[in-house]
Amino acid sequence: MTERMRRRLPVLLVAALGLISLVLPLFLSTTNIEIYVTIGLSTIVVIGLSLLMGFAGQVSLGQAAFYGIGSYTAAILSLHGWSSLEALIAAPIVTAFLAFLIGIPLLRLQGHALAFGTLAVQLIFLAVIPETASLTGGSIGLSGIPSLRIGPLAIGSGRDYAYLVWIVVVAALIVARNLTRSRPGRGLRAMAASVSGASATGVEVVRYRLKDFTLSAAFAGIAGGIYVFFIGYISPDAFPVILSIEFVIMVVVGGIGTVSGALVGAVLVTVISQVLTSLGTNPSLPAQLPTVLSLGVYALVLIVILRLAPAGLVGVLRNLWKKGGAASPSSSRESGGTGVDVVPIGEGTGREVPLLVDEASPGPSTFLAGQ
Amino acid sequence: MTAFVEYLLTGVSRGLVFALLAMGFVLIYRVTRVVNFAQGAFAIFGGFITYSLLRAGVPQGVSELLAVLIAALIGLVFGIITIGGEIPLLASLVITIGLSILSEAIGMLVWGTIPITYSGLAGHDFVLFGAFIQRQYLIVVIASIVVFVVSAYVFGRTYFGKAMSACASNPYAARLSGINVKRMGLIAFMLGGALGGLAGVLITPLSPITYNADVSLAITGFAAAIVGGLTSPGLAVLGGLVFGVAEQLVAGYWSPSNETAVALALLLVLLLWRQSRSLPVGGLE
Numbered sequence: 001m002t003e004r005m006r007r008r009l010p011v012l013l014v015a016a017l018g019l020i021s022l023v024l025p026l027f028l029s030t031t032n033i034e035i036y037v038t039i040g041l042s043t044i045v046v047i048g049l050s051l052l053m054g055f056a057g058q059v060s061l062g063q064a065a066f067y068g069i070g071s072y073t074a075a076i077l078s079l080h081g082w083s084s085l086e087a088l089i090a091a092p093i094v095t096a097f098l099a100f101l102i103g104i105p106l107l108r109l110q111g112h113a114l115a116f117g118t119l120a121v122q123l124i125f126l127a128v129i130p131e132t133a134s135l136t137g138g139s140i141g142l143s144g145i146p147s148l149r150i151g152p153l154a155i156g157s158g159r160d161y162a163y164l165v166w167i168v169v170v171a172a173l174i175v176a177r178n179l180t181r182s183r184p185g186r187g188l189r190a191m192a193a194s195v196s197g198a199s200a201t202g203v204e205v206v207r208y209r210l211k212d213f214t215l216s217a218a219f220a221g222i223a224g225g226i227y228v229f230f231i232g233y234i235s236p237d238a239f240p241v242i243l244s245i246e247f248v249i250m251v252v253v254g255g256i257g258t259v260s261g262a263l264v265g266a267v268l269v270t271v272i273s274q275v276l277t278s279l280g281t282n283p284s285l286p287a288q289l290p291t292v293l294s295l296g297v298y299a300l301v302l303i304v305i306l307r308l309a310p311a312g313l314v315g316v317l318r319n320l321w322k323k324g325g326a327a328s329p330s331s332s333r334e335s336g337g338t339g340v341d342v343v344p345i346g347e348g349t350g351r352e353v354p355l356l357v358d359e360a361s362p363g364p365s366t367f368l369a370g371q
Numbered sequence: 372m373t374a375f376v377e378y379l380l381t382g383v384s385r386g387l388v389f390a391l392l393a394m395g396f397v398l399i400y401r402v403t404r405v406v407n408f409a410q411g412a413f414a415i416f417g418g419f420i421t422y423s424l425l426r427a428g429v430p431q432g433v434s435e436l437l438a439v440l441i442a443a444l445i446g447l448v449f450g451i452i453t454i455g456g457e458i459p460l461l462a463s464l465v466i467t468i469g470l471s472i473l474s475e476a477i478g479m480l481v482w483g484t485i486p487i488t489y490s491g492l493a494g495h496d497f498v499l500f501g502a503f504i505q506r507q508y509l510i511v512v513i514a515s516i517v518v519f520v521v522s523a524y525v526f527g528r529t530y531f532g533k534a535m536s537a538c539a540s541n542p543y544a545a546r547l548s549g550i551n552v553k554r555m556g557l558i559a560f561m562l563g564g565a566l567g568g569l570a571g572v573l574i575t576p577l578s579p580i581t582y583n584a585d586v587s588l589a590i591t592g593f594a595a596a597i598v599g600g601l602t603s604p605g606l607a608v609l610g611g612l613v614f615g616v617a618e619q620l621v622a623g624y625w626s627p628s629n630e631t632a633v634a635l636a637l638l639l640v641l642l643l644w645r646q647s648r649s650l651p652v653g654g655l656e
Contacts, residue, residue: 059461108646112406116597117642119590120635127632241586245468252465288479296476302469303452310462 018170025162033158035274037230040165041223043266046250047172047259048219053248054257055180056212057192058110062118063247065125066217068239070095070224075142075234076135084148088225095221096214103213107206110195122244129236141235148229161230168226169263172219176259179215188212192257246273253305255312264313272301377504378623379616384508385577386615387515391570392592393607394522395563400601401539402552402559403454408467411589412449412474413567415582417442418575419482420568422489439568446564450557471585478582491576511573518569519608526604535559539602567592587631594638598645614638 028036049063070091077087102121109117130139137143148155148164155164179185187208190198199205228234246269254265276294309316392410399407417438424434449470453463491507526532537545538555546552570588571580595614599606614634622630 053461105643108643112400112601113597113642113646115406116593117639120594120639123590123635124632127629130628241590249465249468252461256461288484292476292480295472295479299469299471299473299476303466303473306462306466306469307452307456307458310457310459 021166025159025166028162030158033162035270037158037161037165038274039267039270040162040169041227041230042247042250042270043169043263044165044172044223045220045247046254046262046266047169047176048216049247050251050254050256050259050262051176051179051188051219052212052216053251054261055185055188055192056209057195058107058209058213059115059248060118060213060216061115061241061244061248062120062122062125063216063220064239064241064243065118065122066095066099066220067224067227067243068125068129068236069098069217070221071228071234071238072129072136072224073221074225075145075228078146078229079142079144084146084229085150088148088222088229091225092218092221095224096218099217100210100214103210107209107213119241119244122239122241126236126239126241137235139236141233141237143233145228145232145234147232148226155229158230161226165226168222173259173263176262180259184208184211189257249302253302253312255314255318258312258314258318261312261314268313273298374623378619380504380508382616382619383612384511384615385574385619386595386612387511387608388570388574388611389591389595389614390608390611391515391518391566391573392588393595393611394518394604395566395570396592396596397599397601397604397607398566399559399563400596402535403450403463403556404460405453405463405467406593406601407449407453407560407563408464408589408593409449409470409474409585410563410567410592411585411587412471412478413442413446413564414571414574414588415474415478415580415585416445417568417571418580419478419487419571421572421575422482422487425489435572438572439565442568442571443561443565446567447557447561449564450560453560454553454556471589474585475582478585482582484582486579486581488575488579505577507573507576511577514569514573518566522604591631594635598638598641610638610641613641 025033025036045063045067049060052058052060073094074084074087074091077090078084082090106114106117106121129136132138133140148161155161180189187198187203190201190203191205191208195205227238231238250265250269251262252265253269254261254263273294276297279290279293305313311319392414395410395413396407399405399410420438420441421434424437425431429437449467452470453466458466491505491510524532526536534545534550535555535558537548537550538552542552545555570592574580574588591614592611595610596607598610598613601607614637617634617637618630621633625633
């Protein structure tokens with residue numbers, strides 16, 4: 001393989017994937033379109049969460065709450081006379097604003113304490129909804145949410161939503177990619193490697209972290225907004241704690257700190273759980289067995305993937321790619337050099353994510369490279 | 372007043388159970404830096420196994436003890452799966468989430484979906500300051516205090532305990548002084564399993580458990596443990612007590628549906644207050 005081909009292949013791969021995913025909705029059945037949309041929505045949330053986990057080094061166990069806030073915002077506004085497009089645009093803005101307000105005190109916490117804090121936010125969100133029934137419909141929820149209209153364009157069918165989601169996923173990917181390669185992105189990555197190191201080199205740790213947290217909430221908010229128009233009703237049951245955990249699982253399975261990992265993780269985890277659910281609804285099986293099977297298999301797949309590929313699937317692919325590069329004689333340090341920009345801090349091992357490491361432990365030596 | 376005493380005592384004993392779970396979190400986290408989300412699973416296994424042994428005719432007391440030992444073995448197995456080999460910490464964390472889901476599947480397969488319970492050690496309920504107290508609450512208090520005292524002794528006075536603390540404070544230096552850090556990590560998982568199992572054995576007679584009770588137990592234990600930054604057993608016990616009492620008072624005087632949310636909010640405020648007094652930016656705990 002020549003050097004040129006090696007450099008072009010990822011671009012071609014992305015283009016091919018983009019094209020396939022663009023054509024795919026034309027051939028999918030109604031059920032599969034639903035899964036397609038679900039995957040897309042999860043991807044949007046997970047890209048945001050990945051920015052928080054991989055780049056700011058913080059875990060949020062409450063991402064489903066922001067997803068829910070986005071959904072409720074869009075639902076309530078569209079039921080109170082706003083046009084559906086205005087409601088959809090308001091969803092990420094309101095979510096981001098709330099996240100910003102919550103973040104000011106909450107982001108004083110770090111690491112596990114922050115993980116707990118976000119989990120508490122989610123549980124409090126779930127407790128507040130039933131108490132505010134006049135606005136949110138309580139535990140019964142809200143129904144009769146109009147379908148989405150963008151100007152003269154009515155978005156009604158599953159296929160329309162599939163394309164809407166596709167556009168938003170691409171936009172989210174571009175935003176995330178640009179962010180991680182910009183100055184704030186390098187600052188965030190430096191923070192993920194070492195908070196004190198980053199602040200010593202002039203990164204405004206507190207402000208960056210708050211911005212990152214707000215942005216990740218906005219991603220969840222827009223996904224939630226689309227979700228509610230797609231489904232047409234909303235209840236707190238749609239946002240359980242396990243959903244937040246599932247988002248974290250998607251990030252880790254795909255590979256922490258990589259934008260493409262978010263996509264891989266969301267696709268894989270959603271497909272696995274959908275396949276298991278459809279197996280589970282087979283009426284010929286005894287009542288409990290399907291749930292047992294789906295829970296068990298889901299857990300086993302998760303454990304096996306992480307035991308075999310702790311750096312996530314994208315990490316594995318990237319290593320294979322690097323090895324292939326080393327074997328070809330034409331590739332030299334130069335090709336390694338082109339890779340630097342996309343290799344996240346910690347090079348996909350996840351070790352350097354400071355959430356779970358000692359501040360004293362040696363960080364990656366490259367963290368100053370970007371600033 | 373009578374009601375208050377009742378809420379307080381119930382809260383204290385439930386809080387002690389949370390404290391046992393929290394101590395499991397702290398123990399495992401200190402030695403391995405892994406937050407073990409499967410901590411609640413040890414508790415449901417503890418309760419389930421005791422239930423099965425009692426039904427099989429094993430005498431009371433022996434059943435409970437056996438259940439705690441089996442929970443310790445489960446802890447060891449979970450430890451091997453979680454930290455055996457070179458696994459990044461975040462992956463370990465998600466593996467423990469996987470183990471927790473797997474435990475739910477096993478629990479559902481073996482023990483079904485109906486809540487189970489058994490009567491605690493036989494004996495009469497008693498009256499204290501006019502409040503009617505179940506004997507099981509007293510047993511919870513005694514058992515957990517014994518555990519706290521024994522662990523304070525082990526970790527403060529014995530060679531083994533000090534070796535474990537050494538792993539907690541500096542694994543590298545501990546390894547240099549000839550301590551097998553990996554083995555200590557596995558022992559921590561085993562002890563964490565026993566503590567979780569004991570929590571389950573104690574709480575099942577008070578509130579029936581189901582296969583999916585592990586998540587809420589884990590969240591409660593984690594909430595209590597985080598008060599001490601996941602590293603201080605003493606503060607973890609305090610966190611458990613605050614949580615337990617707050618929960619009971621809210622459930623008693625306001626509404627049971629709010630109990631968990633209010634207790635969590637209280638812990639969050641406590642945590643923020645604690646954090647605001649230390650470094651606003653800066654290092655992890």
